[in-house]
Amino acid sequence: MAIDLKSLNHNQLSDLIARARARQDELVKEKATKLREKINALVKAEGFGLDEVLGRSGGAARGKARGKVKPKYRNPADPTQTWSGRGKRPRWFHAALTAGKKEKDLLIG
Template identity: 70%
Template sequence: MAIDLKNLNHNQLKELISKAQQRQDDLRKEKAAKLRDKIEAMIKAEGFTLEDVYPRLGRRTRRTGTVKPKYRNPENPAMTWSGRGKRPRWFSAALAAGKKERDLLIK
């Protein structure tokens, strides 16, 4: 199937390129799916599970622990901040009022 590129205008070329790239992506996905099936078949043939061979696949969630609070609002001790993320309003207000970060540290 020979396409005469010289007779195509700009829009036709863009469309042809877009379709070719989409077909290339589809072929890559098909090949990856076939490879995945082969690997899974080999793993099953040996008597293992996918998680036995690739233990990290079983736990996709990121472990996040809680962080101890680092700063405390002197006016309301129930309000604390770990020092991570956006500064709370009370922290910014205390700094604007002349307090230092070290004054707000939990001791």
């Protein structure tokens, strides 16, 4: 099934690429499903459960939920606004730095 790529226009070529990528994704999913089935069969044949082999205890979630982090910085103009220092900087924090404040000036302490 040879396709003459030079004879295809832009839209036809884009469509072919999109269909090829979709088919490639299907093949990857099929292969992963078959591999998962083989692994499950091997584990069962050995008399184990998948959780035992993978070290999961009691079906616990993969990642541990993290608790709320204590605030590290406070907005001097509005003390109800705080920030833990994690994630994107709040607008008030950025504005305070632009206005000449230092990070240490905004620390809760």
